[in-house]
Amino acid sequence: MTDVQEALEFITRGADEILLLEELRKKLATGKPLRIKAGFDPTAPDLHLGHTVLINKMRQFQDLGHDVIFLIGDFTGMIGDPTGKSATRPPLTETEIQENAKTYQQQIYKILDPDKTVIEFNSKWMSKMSSADMVRLASKHTVARMLERDDFDKRYKSGQAIAIHEFLYPLVQGYDSVALDADVELGGTDQKFNLLVGRQLQEAYGKKPQVILTMPILEGYTASDDKMSKSLDNYIGITESPDEMFGKLMSIDDEKMWRYFELLSFRSLDEINGFKQDIDQGANPRDIKFKLAEEIITRFHNAKAAEAAQTDFINRFSNNAIPDDMPEREINVGSEGMPLVNVLKEAGLVSSTSDGHRMVKQGAVRIDGERVEDSKQILNSGFSAILQVGKRKFARVILSDR
Amino acid sequence: MTDVQEALEFITRGADEILLLEELRKKLATGKPLRIKAGFDPTAPDLHLGHTVLINKMRQFQDLGHDVIFLIGDFTGMIGDPTGKSATRPPLTETEIQENAKTYQQQIYKILDPDKTVIEFNSKWMSKMSSADMVRLASKHTVARMLERDDFDKRYKSGQAIAIHEFLYPLVQGYDSVALDADVELGGTDQKFNLLVGRQLQEAYGKKPQVILTMPILEGYTASDDKMSKSLDNYIGITESPDEMFGKLMSIDDEKMWRYFELLSFRSLDEINGFKQDIDQGANPRDIKFKLAEEIITRFHNAKAAEAAQTDFINRFSNNAIPDDMPEREINVGSEGMPLVNVLKEAGLVSSTSDGHRMVKQGAVRIDGERVEDSKQILNSGFSAILQVGKRKFARVILSDR
Numbered sequence: 001m002t003d004v005q006e007a008l009e010f011i012t013r014g015a016d017e018i019l020l021l022e023e024l025r026k027k028l029a030t031g032k033p034l035r036i037k038a039g040f041d042p043t044a045p046d047l048h049l050g051h052t053v054l055i056n057k058m059r060q061f062q063d064l065g066h067d068v069i070f071l072i073g074d075f076t077g078m079i080g081d082p083t084g085k086s087a088t089r090p091p092l093t094e095t096e097i098q099e100n101a102k103t104y105q106q107q108i109y110k111i112l113d114p115d116k117t118v119i120e121f122n123s124k125w126m127s128k129m130s131s132a133d134m135v136r137l138a139s140k141h142t143v144a145r146m147l148e149r150d151d152f153d154k155r156y157k158s159g160q161a162i163a164i165h166e167f168l169y170p171l172v173q174g175y176d177s178v179a180l181d182a183d184v185e186l187g188g189t190d191q192k193f194n195l196l197v198g199r200q201l202q203e204a205y206g207k208k209p210q211v212i213l214t215m216p217i218l219e220g221y222t223a224s225d226d227k228m229s230k231s232l233d234n235y236i237g238i239t240e241s242p243d244e245m246f247g248k249l250m251s252i253d254d255e256k257m258w259r260y261f262e263l264l265s266f267r268s269l270d271e272i273n274g275f276k277q278d279i280d281q282g283a284n285p286r287d288i289k290f291k292l293a294e295e296i297i298t299r300f301h302n303a304k305a306a307e308a309a310q311t312d313f314i315n316r317f318s319n320n321a322i323p324d325d326m327p328e329r330e331i332n333v334g335s336e337g338m339p340l341v342n343v344l345k346e347a348g349l350v351s352s353t354s355d356g357h358r359m360v361k362q363g364a365v366r367i368d369g370e371r372v373e374d375s376k377q378i379l380n381s382g383f384s385a386i387l388q389v390g391k392r393k394f395a396r397v398i399l400s401d402r
Numbered sequence: 403m404t405d406v407q408e409a410l411e412f413i414t415r416g417a418d419e420i421l422l423l424e425e426l427r428k429k430l431a432t433g434k435p436l437r438i439k440a441g442f443d444p445t446a447p448d449l450h451l452g453h454t455v456l457i458n459k460m461r462q463f464q465d466l467g468h469d470v471i472f473l474i475g476d477f478t479g480m481i482g483d484p485t486g487k488s489a490t491r492p493p494l495t496e497t498e499i500q501e502n503a504k505t506y507q508q509q510i511y512k513i514l515d516p517d518k519t520v521i522e523f524n525s526k527w528m529s530k531m532s533s534a535d536m537v538r539l540a541s542k543h544t545v546a547r548m549l550e551r552d553d554f555d556k557r558y559k560s561g562q563a564i565a566i567h568e569f570l571y572p573l574v575q576g577y578d579s580v581a582l583d584a585d586v587e588l589g590g591t592d593q594k595f596n597l598l599v600g601r602q603l604q605e606a607y608g609k610k611p612q613v614i615l616t617m618p619i620l621e622g623y624t625a626s627d628d629k630m631s632k633s634l635d636n637y638i639g640i641t642e643s644p645d646e647m648f649g650k651l652m653s654i655d656d657e658k659m660w661r662y663f664e665l666l667s668f669r670s671l672d673e674i675n676g677f678k679q680d681i682d683q684g685a686n687p688r689d690i691k692f693k694l695a696e697e698i699i700t701r702f703h704n705a706k707a708a709e710a711a712q713t714d715f716i717n718r719f720s721n722n723a724i725p726d727d728m729p730e731r732e733i734n735v736g737s738e739g740m741p742l743v744n745v746l747k748e749a750g751l752v753s754s755t756s757d758g759h760r761m762v763k764q765g766a767v768r769i770d771g772e773r774v775e776d777s778k779q780i781l782n783s784g785f786s787a788i789l790q791v792g793k794r795k796f797a798r799v800i801l802s803d804r
Contacts, residue, residue, distance in 0.1 A: 079534050082541035129533035132481050135574075138567035139484035143545070144558065146566065156546065164548065164569050165540035171566070172537075 004028045007064050011213070014053070014263045016189045019196070019212040027183050027211065034066045037182035037210070039173060040104065042077035042097050042121075047107045048235035049296070050218040050228035053263045055111045057186055057215055062116045069180055070108060070119045072101055075126035076169055097121070107238055110300050125179040126172060137171050140204040141197065146170070149193045174198035182210045189214045218263055219256060221248045222384060222398045223328045233382035233400070238300045245300070246309035247368050249293040251384065251396060254285050257292060265295055316369025326386070326394040333399045337380035340365075340372065347397050349389040364390045406430045409466050413615070416455070416665045418591045421598070421614040429585055429613065436468045439584035439612070441575060442506065444479035444499050444523075449509045450637035451698070452620040452630035455665045457513045459588055459617055464518045471582055472510060472521045474503055477528035478571055499523070509640055512702050527581040528574060539573050542606040543599065548572070551595045576600035584612045591616045620665055621658060623650045624786060624800050625730050635784035635802065640702045644711035647702070649770055651695040652715065653786065653798060656687050659694060667697055718771025728788070728796040735801045739782035742767075742774065749799050751791040766792050 007028050008021075018024060027034055038058055047055075058068045080091030092100070101119060108117070129137075146167050147156055155162055170193070177185055177198035185195045195212040202209045217227040220234025228235045236248045252260065261272045275288045290310055297306035329347045331338070338346075341356030344365065350356040359365050360375035366388040381401035388394050409430050410423075420426060429436055440460055449457075460470045482493030494502070503521060510519070531539075548569050549558055557564050572595070579587055579600035587597045597614040604611045619629040622636025630637045638650045654662065663674045677690045692712055699708035731749045733740070740748075743758030746767065752758040761767050762777035768790040783803035790796050 075534070076537075079537055082538040126533055131528055131531035131533060131536040132477070134533040134536040135478075135481055135567045135570050136484040138570055139565045141566050143549070143554075143564040143566055143569065144561070147545070152545075159546070162545040163541045164543050164545055164573070165537045167545065167566050167569070168537050168540055 010060055010064065011057075013060075013269065014215065015057070016214045016216045017192065017212070018214075019199075023209075024184065024211040024213075034061070034183035035069060035181055036061045036066050036184045036186065037069045037071055037177060037180055038186040039071045039073050039176065042072050042074040042092055042100055044096075044100050045104045045107060046230070046237060046239070048228055048230070048237045049260075049264055050220075050235065052111060052238065053215050053218050054186055054188065055108055056264065056266070057213070058117075059111050059113070059266075061184070062113050066184075068112065068117050069182070070104070070112070070117055071176055071180065072097070072104070072119065072121050073173065073176070074121045075123045075172060078123060082163075082165055097123075110238065120180065122172070122176045122179070126175075134168070137175055137201075138168060140201055141167075141171060143167070170194045170197045171201065174201040177210050178202050178205045178207055181207065183208075184211045184213055186213050186215065188217055190217065216263070219259065221252050221256075223253065223330070223396070234384075234398075242297045242301050242305040242309035243312060245297050246293050246306075246313050247385070249296065250286070250289055250313060251386065252289070254279075257285070257289055260292055265292060267295070313369070316366075326396055328396040328398070330398045330400060332402060333379065333381055333383075335381065335401050337378040338399070339375070340377050340379055341375050343379050343397060343399070344387065344389065347387060347395040349387060349393050349395055359389050412462055412466065413459075415462070415671065416617065417459070418616045418618045419594065419614070420616075421601075425611075426586065426613040426615075436463070436585035437471060437583055438463045438468050438586045438588065439471045439473055439579060439582055440588040441473045441475050441524075441578065444474050444476040444494055444502055446498075446502050447506045447509060448632070448639060448641070450630055450632070450639045451662075451666055452622075452637065454513060454640065455617050455620050456588055456590065457510055458666065458668070459615070460519075461513050461515070461668075463586070464515050468586075470514065470519050471584070472506070472514070472519055473578055473582065474499070474506070474521065474523050475575065475578070476523045477525045477574060480525060484565075484567055499525075512640065522582065524574070524578045524581070528577075536570070539577055539603075540570060542603055543569075543573060545569070572596045572599045573603070576603040579612050580604050580607045580609055583609065585610075586613045586615060588615050588617065590619055592619065618665070621661065623654050623658075625655065625732075625798075635786075644699045644703050644707040645714060647699050648695050648708075648711035648715050649787070651698065652688070652691055653788070654691070656681075659687065659691055662694055667694060669697070715771070718768075728798055730798040730800070732800045732802060734804060735781065735783055737783065737803050739780040740801070741777070742779050742781055743777050745781050745799060745801070746789065746791065749789060749797040751789060751795050751797055761791050 004025060008025060011024070012018060036058060038054055058070070062068050074092070074097045077092040077097060078094070081089035101121070105114075105119065147153055149170070152162055152166075173194050174197035178201050182198070185198055187195050192212065192214050195214065199209040199212060219225050220228040220232055221236055222234045224234070226232050226234060236245055249260075258272070258276070261267070261275070262269075265272065275291070279285055279288060294306045294310065297309055327348070331343060331346045333343070340360070341350070341353040344350045344356040344359070345353055350359055357375045360372060363371055365372050368385045369388070379399055381399050383397070383399040385397060386394060387397050406427060410427060413426070414420060438460060440456055460472070464470050476494070476499045479494045479499060480496070483491035503523070507521065549555055551572070554564055554568075575596050576599035580603050584600070587600055589597050594614070594616050597616065601611040601614060621627050622630040622634055623638055624636040626636070628634050628636060638647055651662075660674070660678070663669070663677070664671075667674065677693070681687055681690060696708045696712065699711055729750070733745060733748045735745070742762070743752070743755040746752045746758040746761070747755055752761055759777045762774060765773055767774050770787045771790070781801055783801050785799070785801040787799060788796060789799050
């Protein structure tokens, strides 16, 4: 795929913003492999599909023949939280960072081509940097521009403390682009400011400034538009079991399905548009969703596992068609969780908890198609499934603690 | 002098502010020699009396038996101006810094006791500091507190750029107190913020916080209350000739004389109060000023030179009593300077330049009591002297370029 326009279309798919497109076009036109940088946290990785949006984009660059640099920001990780305020951010040892890097590799090589991926650690250059070099680095940026960053701006205006080293971290991240001679840096939309710092620093150090490509933040699989994240319990981890993945992917609504296709599938946009036409012509959206789930489970497990998960899913729901349009209930169960019968009542599936106990006893209650026997079982925040009572009562239920 | 109260009175003489006096009392009460820090610029020193206010205070601590550390901030000097904007701040080499240190020694040992003075360079610890240590150091202070510093506050509010490394310099200066285990840091009033940073950093690094003692800024010898500085051309350099020193010191007004006595003289306050009484009882202020000039010239040259300068001064003015109250004229002569006759006219001493030429020719014009022969000589900005035409016309003239 040497045609620049074709490459550009491939690269811009799903992208939120590219600065500057014209520069990217020129870089591509040279025909030389570009150096594509993306930075990752050095803490123990447990990637979910949200993270893979960026990694997929790296893969696309690989497919176009470019060099992809998976940069682990271990320098700051080894410092930890220097204010000492956060017990959750102890400094990482070199051994821990190496272990985390291995875990990263196990996960990202499900998407990236190991032969075309360079893993770098920024401690390589940062640990050689003297305090005088750090002063020089800090001289390349101004306080006012740093305070323009959204989160700094908010904290400063609301009187929340910003420690001065927090101004140095974006500079370190930006300096990585100088050290790596990055042609393009990828990041989430929320990283745009930091990616721009990289661009500015490359210019300040007399290098060619990088092109910036930001990818949107993927929403979680639940009904809300919150971004996919562990803390919101709306994520699909890439090491989750095929069945879990399948169930969660099947629970997304149709609109979100197209978003997932665009950002997570490697199918061409033409093919995806074909699916849309299929549905317009009467195809069951469930069957299209099957294709998404199949592709993703194949990627992170294998084709056989994907097939088995689908068969299992169909079997569980075989006795009764799941309605296309079922109510969705988000229930706050606090940090203690809630017994199943109460959840059934809150979801409007039974008239009382004693009604609930009776229905479970009769074998009429199913979670994701599987019959349940213990009416008192506690369901916790983060639980998300299709609850069914009898043949016709359905609800998609999400439990939270907020 | 072991009595704490007596020592405190000695120390507080002329001081602008002490934080915290109570802590200083306790430190003194231990009876152990305290570590007194004062920081100096590593650029080529050419000290004037304004600088010596601080050095005199160091000397007083020495006289009380304490250890005085003359700290040369060469770490930042070796970085120069990292923004590259100022051609006047090129990085200093190690050789240059050593040379400057020698020049410092030649000058400060006119006041300090070499045997009780330790000269330190902050590059000793700063050059060993890694970039990670610098990040940790930066974590000890907040952006908001740094922006409270007067000059930063003004610049930020008026939209003038503050480079981020400018936030690191006060931290480096403060860290010097950590590295030195300073008990007391001395500085000019304008250094108060930075001295406080040192105090805070010592606490952050688990050390005993230093007491801060600020000294006022000495005014220049001209009629204005501007601080003594080279750029304002109102300074008395400690390497100036005895005659120059004498002339400049004699030109200060009476009020400033007492200020100079308090901050520059090592005479006791009792003795100085005695001089005040002498004047009240009819003594000529000129004779008291003689004592000030004598002490200062003796300090930086020797007693013989002081005596000679005084004799010379008296001889020059012997034929005519200088009026106590003569007009003072500040004349802007631009960067080109101005011929003597024009200066005479501007000062109102002659009616026209041709009148001026004639008076010079007649030998009626004197500069600081010395007859002049060249009416066309150019007087430049910075020139300051008593001009005299005939027996009765006097003016104290100061030339500036602004």
